[in-house]
Amino acid sequence: MFTIDAHLDLATNAINLNRDLRKPVHIIREKEKKLGWKDMQDRGNGTVALPGLRKANMGLVVATLISRFSDDGTPLPTLNLPGWHSPEQAYAFAQAQLTWYRVMEEEGEMVQVADITQLEKHLELWRQDCIPDETKPIGYILSLEGADSIINLDYLEKYYFNGLRAIGPAHFGQGRYAAGTHSNGSGFTNIGKELLREMDRLNIILDTTHLTDKGFFQAMQLFRGSVWASHQNCRALVNGERQFSDDQIKCIIERDGVIGGALDTWMLHENFDMGKDNPADLGINLEKLVDHFDHICQIAGNSLHIGFGTDLDGLFGTEQTPYDMDTIADIQKFIPLLEKRGYTEKDIENIFSGNWLRIIKRTWSNGRIFLTAAD
Numbered sequence: 001m002f003t004i005d006a007h008l009d010l011a012t013n014a015i016n017l018n019r020d021l022r023k024p025v026h027i028i029r030e031k032e033k034k035l036g037w038k039d040m041q042d043r044g045n046g047t048v049a050l051p052g053l054r055k056a057n058m059g060l061v062v063a064t065l066i067s068r069f070s071d072d073g074t075p076l077p078t079l080n081l082p083g084w085h086s087p088e089q090a091y092a093f094a095q096a097q098l099t100w101y102r103v104m105e106e107e108g109e110m111v112q113v114a115d116i117t118q119l120e121k122h123l124e125l126w127r128q129d130c131i132p133d134e135t136k137p138i139g140y141i142l143s144l145e146g147a148d149s150i151i152n153l154d155y156l157e158k159y160y161f162n163g164l165r166a167i168g169p170a171h172f173g174q175g176r177y178a179a180g181t182h183s184n185g186s187g188f189t190n191i192g193k194e195l196l197r198e199m200d201r202l203n204i205i206l207d208t209t210h211l212t213d214k215g216f217f218q219a220m221q222l223f224r225g226s227v228w229a230s231h232q233n234c235r236a237l238v239n240g241e242r243q244f245s246d247d248q249i250k251c252i253i254e255r256d257g258v259i260g261g262a263l264d265t266w267m268l269h270e271n272f273d274m275g276k277d278n279p280a281d282l283g284i285n286l287e288k289l290v291d292h293f294d295h296i297c298q299i300a301g302n303s304l305h306i307g308f309g310t311d312l313d314g315l316f317g318t319e320q321t322p323y324d325m326d327t328i329a330d331i332q333k334f335i336p337l338l339e340k341r342g343y344t345e346k347d348i349e350n351i352f353s354g355n356w357l358r359i360i361k362r363t364w365s366n367g368r369i370f371l372t373a374a375d
Helices: 010-016 025-035 050-055 087-106 116-127 153-161 190-202 213-222 246-254 287-300 328-340 345-364
Strands: 004-008 060-065 110-112 138-145 164-168 205-207 259-261 306-308
Touching: 004 259, 004 306, 004 345, 010 060, 010 087, 050 138, 050 328, 060 087, 060 116, 087 110, 087 138, 110 116, 116 138, 116 345, 153 190, 190 213, 205 345, 213 246, 246 287, 259 287, 287 306, 287 328, 306 345, 328 345
Parallel strands: 004 060, 060 138, 110 138, 138 164, 164 205, 259 306
Antiparallel strands: none
16 A cells, blocks of 8 residues: 655765665665664664565655754764754755755655655656655655754745644754753743744744644644644653644644654653563563554544555664564555454555545645646
């Protein structure tokens, strides 16, 4: 089944972790083990690469740029992402990640999708059964995870003309535009509120993932455009600020948004201790995510507001994924799991791609989208 993943940190893996994502996952794992790399917890355990996406029939992804600003340059605990000493440095590093996507386009590995025409053309290509999937480029919609690298609001248009179509204003910690996970619980800064207004003007989708509760409800009041949560699970099932409360889920539903289910085990099991616990020992399997899907569907009364936002390459690997998932190609295992829970074929199509396509098409069809730089 054609599949969309609304959150993959592909460039972070390629640039920060020095992974050649054109190679199969198992080749990348073997190389890292042979080199003895120990700088990140997922060395030798990665789950995502371009061949695996094709094997998963995952022809379209929302792919991120991540570049943080920090006055003292302190990296994030456990994630080891650097905090650049100035927004200008953060912007330059984000451009290095963008350049990787451009090189992948030149190699025929990927293709950027930034408007309705490009979307329909790409979907039609992936419908062609006579063309082997292994030769098809992976389509990507460009997103910022954390807005720190937007030096000032003039740079938002620069990003837009480079194809940026979604922004999560916050990531981890206190950002320049909004507070994020593991911060002080504050919301949007003054320039963050201006950012929301400019995103509205440019028709950029707001990704509410990683916002604090205060920031989330501020955004719901200030922002009028399309909203989604690219990789977010349910607080009612796994407690913690990183998950959505039922009231937040209802807000996304009321805005006809979509919530992408994440496969990071600390979001699937309340007591998971990163770096110590084994997912198999705690019984964390793929069905745990279906529990979160069920919860959202019960609130919504339908299957129109869930999808995949796996975050499978979010600087963790098999040590922190459900025990019955080896690589992202195993995403198709969700079909029988969903059928067993009573989801119809149409429901499953919604989850695998239809819901994300609905919000993307609606957003890009309202007549406000700008021309891309190439046009």
